[in-house]
Amino acid sequence: MTKPKVAFFDFACCEGCQLQIANLEEAVIDLLGVVDLVSFREVMKEHSDDYDIAFIEGCIQRPMDAEALKKIRENASIIVAYGACAVDGSVHTLRNEFTKEDVLNEVYGDADVEGNPYWDIYDKAKPIDEVVKVDVYIPGCPIDRDEFARIVSDVLQGKAPKLPNYAICVECKKNENICLFELGEFCLGPITRAGCNSACPNVKSGCEGCRGFLDDPRTSAHKEVLEKYGVSVDEMMAAFSIFQYGKEGS
Amino acid sequence: MQVMSKSDWLSFVDRLIREDPSEIVGVKSKGPKFVFDELDSAEELRLDYDVTILPPKKYFLPVYEDMMKYDLTSAFSVDKMVDIPPRIVIGVHPYDLVAMEQMDKVYLGDTTDELYKARREKTLIIASDILNVSEDSFAGSMGTNVSGSGYDLLVTDLGDSVAVDVGSEKGGSLLSSYANAGAADDSVEARVAGLREGVASGYSKSVDVDKADWPGLLTNNHEHSVWEEKSDKCLECGSCTLVCPTCYCFDVNDTAALNLESGVRTRTWDGCMMRDFSLVGGGEVFREGIKERYQHRIYRKGMYIPERYGFTACVGCGRCVSACLPDIADPSDVMNKLVTSSMGVPKPLPIPEAAPAAEGLAMVPRPATIVRTETMTEKEKLFEIKLDDGMPLGHGPGQFVEISIFGVGEAPISVSSAPGGDTFEIVVRKVGDVTGKLHGMDAGDKIGIRGPLGTGFDAEALKGKNLLFIAGGLGVVPMRSLFNHVLRNRADYGEVTILYGCKDPSELLFGSEVKDWEGRDDLVHKFTVDACPEGEEWEHNVGVVGTLIPQVQFDPNDTTAIVVGPPIMYRFVIRDLKEAGIPDENIIVSLERRMECGIGKCGHCQINGVYVCKEGPVFNYADMKDLPEAF
């Protein structure tokens, strides 16, 4: 059996998700045995445009990045968006509440960047499926490395990868955590897609929703819970706009 | 009863920790709450706890449990997990003892769960009387605040001393090996009794309905407004089922290592409040509404399980009450609200007879080899399979098997060949991962088989009867195992009529066999398609399968109808049959649900209180017609 050719690319992001792949430690060596890694700028000098599966990290800020992404789509038969930036834009969409002139001015001041393609940004930061079709999604900021391993082994075995369609609460209960609401904290766990093994509640920190909402979140029931615990919806949503800024349900 | 001083009790626990080879777990504090966890010293043990976040069931049915390891590099290789370490659990409260005894009936009854059994046998229980009542608990009114059984030792912390009741030989020898206890006199027994009385009167919550009356109350109040009021607020977070000591449903998943050489099949707790609990490979969700799921949880506790096993599947621990953010999970509150309505006479739920329990390791598949394949249509492929141990499958018509492909998972598939022979046949539609993978396999490839499972068609009972077969789509697959048996033993049966419908001509299955029917004068057969696309040839009827019923002659009072098809078909065909005058008890159906474990434990295939995998998939319509979730 020929090994699938695999390439990794990144756009606007912190590259923390590719670090999670390195963080699989010994299992990365296993993975290298079953795929043919043809491009991964952060770890290898070699590069080829002949690949079957492309893993994309990061969101799209500029036309020059969108063009590069479209080329990748032409080359790859499967595109995997991994990490919140690629999947839904993550923190980068926080800039969408400002104009592009404002954000450029705030960061680069009056420097002359007019006409320079490096600074030619879209009005809004975009997840990659606003530019190309995405076949597989791996959410999270950062991705959960065990979920990444599971989804990759599914893809390699020809199995349709599935994300959990139940709330973080399920994992939180399995981990026997004390409910964050009982500790007086806010938590988006009840409406957020599980798969991170409830990483934040495990250390007594409320879920910030980095994995995105469930397919059909019970937002009105959640709002009632917030009210019961003395949190106004506005307060709550302001507090939890980090990852879900402007997203449906927020 | 024996007694020891408090310091002797502490040194007993410390000696266990230091000297006993078992892992010693007990109740410890976790912030403001309590959990069962490994003990480092007796000082950590908190017998004054009210309730733990999770019940001790996590030691018998672990949150995540590796059931078997498999090797993907060889054709078929599986190792069951057998290495279960010994453990002593200290501080289990009476309501949890009751819950554990219930779980034993489920997991050690009919089809024994080997892993559960091994964990149970290797675990010693040192129970403790309740010292502080949880404010969410209503165990007092459930009669579970004390328990006379289910423990190896039962301790009562009296402050200065600890009374011990020996519940088993193992418990007794543990006590004599490690503890300095002496016989208790009447005053100790009186103090224990006094403490228990104090606890019994310390409950602020109670359920006002005797648990024996729960089934009747639920039967009569299916349409009560409480269901909607509560379920509207539900977050669907699943917490209530996950913290419950009597919930035992699970999900099974395969995880392959990244080298794709090995993997594990793991089970993990699942719960009926989650939407995908009843999702099948084809995409249908059989319990879609939140209200129906909310009802299922309460009905299961108060009606389905009582009628099946004879006990109420709620021990009043109050864990679901504490875990539920919108405050809707409390079964006592539901019962107290319902009791204001009129209570009816409990109507026994018809639990059809179950198939005989499978032998041996019920969850471990047997190796088998595909000996022949035949592509039937674009989506359906036939596989002829032989078990590697040389044994015939020994199935009856209408039974199913769990097909196992390691790394991918399991899927329930109906056997479509008639009973007998060294091999058997299945016809598989490509709808999910297992079936997709199977479609890529060919003669010589190895798969795993569990089964035969479930009840089949009772070919004996049908002898001498006139039979009207009605198959829709893939329903012809399980039905074929019966009509081929009937045709092979034609003289044993009366008139035979076969009505078979599918979407369009390209989906017609078993084309060559169907052709053979043309020459037979001992059966009537008719075909139909929902629609015939332009350009395709079709000389038969066009319309849904029900449109064939008026086209054939049968005596409604002396004909048994056998109906198999997709969920939507039943409603219409059964209506047509009833209109034609066939009595309910002469209609036989085969139903599809998510049959994951196949042995009546994982909970996914339930139609109200009935396990489709165990009491079905073949049912008499009369047994099922009143179940709200059946059709």
Added chain:
Amino acid sequence: MMSEVNVNVHHVTRVEGHGNIVLNARDGAVEKVQWQVPEAPRFFEAFVRGKPYHQLSHITTRICGICSIGHGLASLKATEAAMGVEISEQTLLLRKLALHAENLQSHILHVGYLVAPDLLGVGSVVPLVGSHPDAVLKIVGLHRMANEMSDLLCGRTTHPITMRVGGFSSIPTEKQLLAQKQKLIDAVEPTKEIGALVLSLAGKLPDFQRETEYVGLVADDEYALYDGDIGSTDTGRHPVPDYKEITNEYIVPQSTGKYCKHARESLMVGALARFNLNEDKLHPLAAEVAGMFNLHKINTNPFMNSVAQVVEFVDSIEDSLDIIDELLDRGLQEERIDVQVRAGQGVGAVEVPRGILFHDYTINDAGICTQANCIIPTNINHANIQLDMEALAPTLLDLPEKEIELTLEMLVRAYDPCISCSVHHLNVEWKR
């Protein structure tokens, strides 16, 4: 000699982010040599405006996946400085430990996965799995140990969860710290072996010297990482709030990451800068390792930055062991976090693996951030990389194009640039 040399490395590999190198030379003279940073701009300073104080660290850790703990700490320190929040001794010790975890993780990743392939003449760590399996497994083992330490302190390896304004949401147990201590002790032997391997290959590092200004945190009593004054090999000590006088950010058209300068045309931060400022504060084993490499202050070879990382790796193990002992001696306490909102402006500086990092916030009396400024070590280094290239390129022109390209790439890699942070990207363009 070739009359024309054109080198164009479009995206330098094995660095964090996207950067390009362009070299054009004709008849033995360099016409153009340029370090370009085309990374997509990310605007963190713009979009933290309007966010409440307690979210700032959780947003700004997302500036960088590799140094997220450092960003988190710089952010918390800036917030705490702005609002006048004091932290406990225990929080201080746990934060220092978290910073070591990140330093360990980042340094072993850089030296083991990104630099080692150059020294062993291969394109990536992948072929080393076959050729040097023992060394690779040791590196993986050390990387795992460092990650487990981050998991323990921060709740996960990347984007810390537990660290909050004023303290921690959750702290390790004494049992867990004891287990971590043992892992650190067990890491000493494999660290020595990896050190010996790097030493045996150190001859492959180009012998290139260029004097520059080295800047990093300095403190009286320790090898400063979490706290201290700004130290310069040219101008001595400066208080942290004066950071802008040191960094003087400016913009060049070839880089979306800003450039910096201070006493000279450029300055360098990172492991080598810290070593040059703090060599005498190293723990004994780290000092011994530095001696093995004949690394002494002031070393002006930027390629030695990778060696300084090896020395710091050892020092972080030693200091972590000391901190764990101190925490165990004190006993761990769950502490209540009590933060009062107060308007103000504050600067937080910490040493992250790639050098000194500044966050500067203005917070209003509602606890909302109204202005933010983050100065990232890779930005501070951009100009130094450019000037190193200008000095190095003319000495390389006699070499085959491939070797020129490799040497220039190795130079960039030695800085361990974190371009996503600086905004983020590396490319080399060639003309000779």
